[in-house]
Structures are given as structure tokens and as C-alpha cells.
Amino acid sequence: MSTEIELKYLILGDNTVEKITEIFNRENIEFAYQEKQLANCYFDTADLNLRQHGMGLRVRRNNNHIEQTIKTAGQVVGGLHSRPEYNVDIESEQPILSLFPSEIWQESQSVAAIQNDLVALFSTDFKRCTWLVTDANNNVIELAYDQGDITSATETDTIHEIELELVKGDKSALFDLATLLFTTLALRPGLKSKAARGYALWRTEPVKEQVRQEHFICDNREVSIADAFTAGLNSGLTRLQKSIESYLTTETLLELATIKANLAVIRHGFWLFSTYLSADELLLRDELSHFIHLLAWVDNAIHLQELTNKTGNYRKKLDFSKQLIEQLKIEKRRFPNTEDIGLLLHCSRFNQLQLSILKLYLSRTESANLNSDTSENELVQFAQNSIQFSSSEISTQMKSMAHFDCQQYIAQSKLLNRSLLTGTWLAGLFNNELRDKFRRPWLDLRLGISELQSLWIIQLQLEKLSEPPKKLVQWQHSKVDGLLIALDNTKAIAIEMQPYWLESL
Numbered sequence: 472m473s474t475e476i477e478l479k480y481l482i483l484g485d486n487t488v489e490k491i492t493e494i495f496n497r498e499n500i501e502f503a504y505q506e507k508q509l510a511n512c513y514f515d516t517a518d519l520n521l522r523q524h525g526m527g528l529r530v531r532r533n534n535n536h537i538e539q540t541i542k543t544a545g546q547v548v549g550g551l552h553s554r555p556e557y558n559v560d561i562e563s564e565q566p567i568l569s570l571f572p573s574e575i576w577q578e579s580q581s582v583a584a585i586q587n588d589l590v591a592l593f594s595t596d597f598k599r600c601t602w603l604v605t606d607a608n609n610n611v612i613e614l615a616y617d618q619g620d621i622t623s624a625t626e627t628d629t630i631h632e633i634e635l636e637l638v639k640g641d642k643s644a645l646f647d648l649a650t651l652l653f654t655t656l657a658l659r660p661g662l663k664s665k666a667a668r669g670y671a672l673w674r675t676e677p678v679k680e681q682v683r684q685e686h687f688i689c690d691n692r693e694v695s696i697a698d699a700f701t702a703g704l705n706s707g708l709t710r711l712q713k714s715i716e717s718y719l720t721t722e723t724l725l726e727l728a729t730i731k732a733n734l735a736v737i738r739h740g741f742w743l744f745s746t747y748l749s750a751d752e753l754l755l756r757d758e759l760s761h762f763i764h765l766l767a768w769v770d771n772a773i774h775l776q777e778l779t780n781k782t783g784n785y786r787k788k789l790d791f792s793k794q795l796i797e798q799l800k801i802e803k804r805r806f807p808n809t810e811d812i813g814l815l816l817h818c819s820r821f822n823q824l825q826l827s828i829l830k831l832y833l834s835r836t837e838s839a840n841l842n843s844d845t846s847e848n849e850l851v852q853f854a855q856n857s858i859q860f861s862s863s864e865i866s867t868q869m870k871s872m873a874h875f876d877c878q879q880y881i882a883q884s885k886l887l888n889r890s891l892l893t894g895t896w897l898a899g900l901f902n903n904e905l906r907d908k909f910r911r912p913w914l915d916l917r918l919g920i921s922e923l924q925s926l927w928i929i930q931l932q933l934e935k936l937s938e939p940p941k942k943l944v945q946w947q948h949s950k951v952d953g954l955l956i957a958l959d960n961t962k963a964i965a966i967e968m969q970p971y972w973l974e975s976l
Contacts, residue, residue: 480656541557569582659822
């Protein structure tokens with residue numbers, strides 16, 4: 472048995488073999504290069520017994536050599552894959568489960584029954600180019616570049632990825648080599664194994680649309696404050712990388728806004744736990760801010776898209792002025808296109824940010840003292856103080872006057888988001904019903920202010936017209952006035968809500 476420790480990246484661009492070889496030659500890095508064609512078939516039962524137990528079974532043919540491999544449940548964090556695997560040479564392309572160690576099977580699994588029910592689900596066929604690298608500290612890493620296809624029945628997915636696997640030495644060597652590759656290759660972390668992608672192709676039932684629910688990061692009262700932050704890094708990085716994958720699949724502005732939101736969640740953790748972090752660790756906060764600022768245009772782009780979309784809520788009214796529609800479209804064209812966004816999400820600096828978060832998570836995990844001498848309620852007290860402070864900040868602002876105008880509400884967005892982000896990190900430690908009841912009007916306020924921003928954009932563009940249509944101006948003013956009344960009512964409810972964080976579970 473061996474445990475794979477590898478980094479996986481998906482590649483954007485061509486001439487990968489030439490680029491990697493050029494990097495190693497330029498840096499005078501010692502390597503041995505080879506190529507081989509690999510044909511792999513993945514097996515499971517029709518009811519996915521292996522998959523349900525976190526296991527993956529494949530048979531690989533390389534020329535006349537046939538090997539069966541089973542991988543058991545492991546961990547994927549930020550593109551770093553760590554998974555125990557068992558390899559056995561066999562004579563045919565039909566796996567023989569009894570050749571694997573008996574201790575890998577769970578009590579609920581019958582090896583004989585699984586063997587009898589095995590079926591081939593999908594295959595992966597690809598050319599593998601490998602560089603066996605030895606660095607200056609005698610760490611040995613295998614860099615594999617795979618290019619080919621995953622096939623299940625009539626469905627196909629492309630393989631175009633690199634894997635950095637630690638053969639011998641310290642895993643920090645993996646990070647150093649990845650950083651070097653960032654300088655030349657356009658990459659992004661790969662969260663899914665070839666097997667996971669194959670299962671997704673094989674699965675023929677329709678995918679149910681998931682309703683996005685509010686996510687809370689800390690939900691365990693028993694951990695220390697430091698460990699809560701560390702767990703939040705893992706959660707935040709995973710959600711960030713999933714949102715990147717989702718955007719690159721759909722290329723919608725809403726998914727891009729989710730990337731920005733996930734960056735903001737991670738950054739808020741650095742603010743929230745700043746007194747428990749070193750100066751070097753806090754430097755990551757500035758890098759997160761850099762990319763949040765680069766995506767600051769996304770919210771306006773979403774508003775403009777809604778306004779110019781023929782099925783948008785306000786489009787029929789806006790059709791009163793063709794000049795206004797054209798002006799809105801001109802504003803919309805000022806934003807980056809999908810190609811520019813794709814390059815940003817594959818750039819060296821963005822990859823390095825994600826790798827730095829991963830390294831920080833791993834270093835904190837390895838150095839964590841689970842038996843640290845801390846108070847049992849340390850995290851709860853920290854959460855109560857933090858939520859109380861952020862809630863008081865926004866409540867004080869909202870109480871400052873009975874009625875806000877359009878610009879005054881929009882000006883509260885930053886403080887409101889900061890308060891809600893504090894809840895995203897810490898509200899999961901408290902009673903669900905009381906928490907949700909408290910947060911609901913504040914979330915409604917944020918939604919209302921977002922709509923107000925769309926109406927504000929209309930007003931700004933109307934002011935640029937030489938003769939804005941009176942009917943359209945009156946409609947815009949009426950919509951704003953009505954929304955301000957609704958926001959004032961919601962604000963009054965929100966500031967009267969009872970604190971959920973002072974209640975016991």
C-alpha cells in the first residue's frame with residue numbers, strides 16, 4: 472500500500488510538453504523523461520457499492536503490463552490529493568478483488584458479491600508524458616502530463632492536466648515546483664480525479680438543481696479559535712475552487728459574482744481572526760483584496776445585464792427610450808470579456824494565492840495542538856463578541872435616521888455585507904431557528920439595496936441623455952420611492968430583532 476500525495480492542475484493552452492521541458496532546462500533541473508500510452512477501465516457494481524464506500528477500482532494496461540488498482544477514501548484540499556492506493560499485477564483485464572488486502576474492506580461489504588456484480592462503467596485513454604525530477608535537496612517528484620479522453624457509452628470528456636506526485640522527500644517540494652510551473656503555464660487546480668469525472672459521465676439520471684442555501688463555516692463549539700480559522704481556510708478554499716469550475720463551465724456573471732463572494736468570505740476570516748495570526752499570514756489578506764478589487768465591476772455588470780436583457784424586469788419600461796438602451800449597452804461593453812476573465816482565473820498570481828492558502832492550511836493543521844489549554848467556551852465567547860460588535864455597527868448606522876434616501880442605502884452596503892460575513896463565519900455555532908429569524912430581514916435589506924442599485928444606474932444614465940423621456944423619469948422615481956418605503960420597513964424590523972448569539976443551543 473502507498474499513499475499518493477499529489478497536486479493536480481488543469482491546463483489552458485497548447486505545447487505543454489515543450490513548455491515544461493524548457494522550464495527544466497532553463498532552471499538546470501535534473502530530470503528523466505518518458506512517454507507511454509495508458510488504457511484504463513474503471514469498474515463498480517450497478518448500485519455503486521465501491522463509490523459509496525469512497526473507493527475507486529481500475530485496471531490499467533501499459534503495453535503488455537496489466538495492473539489493477541483500488542484507491543480508498545482520501546482527502547482533497549485545494550488541488551492537493553492524498554489517497555491510499557493498492558496496486559496488484561494481474562494477467563487479464565478483469566479485476567480480481569481477492570488479491571487486495573482484506574483489511575481495506577468494510578464490514579458491510581461482501582467481496583464475493585461485489586466481485587460477482589462488477590461491471591465496466593467508463594474508460595480513460597491518454598498519453599502520459601512524465602518528468603522524474605530531482606531537486607537540489609534530493610526531493611524526487613514525478614510530473615505527469617496527461618492528454619486524452621474519458622469515455623462512457625456515448626459521452627466523452629477531455630483530459631488535459633498535470634499531476635505532481637511526491638515520490639520521495641518533503642511535500643514542500645511539490646509547492647516549489649508548482650510555483651515554478653505557474654510562471655509559464657496557464658493552470659487552475661483540479662478538484663476532481665479522472666474517476667470522479669468518469670462517474671459524472673456515466674451517471675445518466677438528470678442532475679437535480681441544487682437550491683443554494685446559506686453556508687456557515689464554524690459549527691463546532693468544541694474546537695479552539697485557531698482551529699476554527701484553520702477549518703475555515705479549508706472550507707473557503709474548496710468553495711472558491713468549486714465556484715471557479717462552475718464559472719468556467721457556464722461563463723455567467725452570477726457564477727463570477729460567486730467567485731468574488733467566496734474570495735470575500737476567506738478575506739473576512741483574516742480580518743475576523745487577525746489577532747490570532749502572524750504578520751506573514753496576514754499578507755494573504757492583501758492578495759485576496761487584490762483579486763476582489765479586480766472583480767469589483769461584476770455587480771454593476773449584473774445590473775446592466777438585467778437592464779438590457781429583453782426578459783429583464785424593467786426592460787419593457789426602458790424601451791420607452793432606445794437611446795437609454797443603447798447607452799446601457801455601451802456601459803456593459805466596457806467590462807472584461809470571457810476570454811480575459813478566463814486568463815485571470817488561470818494566471819500565475821491567482822494560482823499562487825490559492826497555493827499559499829493551501830500551504831497555510833496544511834502548516835496550521837500539522838502544528839495544531841489539539842490538547843491546547845484553552846477554555847471550553849473560548850470559541851463561543853469569541854463568536855458572541857464578534858457578532859455583537861458587527862451587529863452593533865450596522866444597527867447604529869441604520870438607527871441614525873428613520874428614512875434613508877437611495878444613495879444613503881447604497882452607502883451602507885459595505886458595512887451590511889461585513890456584518891453578514893461575520894455571521895457566515897460564526898453564526899453556525901448558535902440556534903438555527905433563532906439565527907435564521909434574525910438574519911432574514913438583514914438579508915432582505917441586502918437584496919433590496921441590490922435592486923436599488925439597478926434603479927440608481929438607470930437614473931445616472933437618464934441624466935446623461937439630452938432629453939430623457941418624462942414618462943420614464945417618472946416611472947424610475949416612482950420605483951425608487953416605493954422601494955425606499957419597503958426598505959425602511961425592513962430596516963425597522965431588522966434593528967428590532969433579538970440577538971440570537973446570546974441564547975444557548
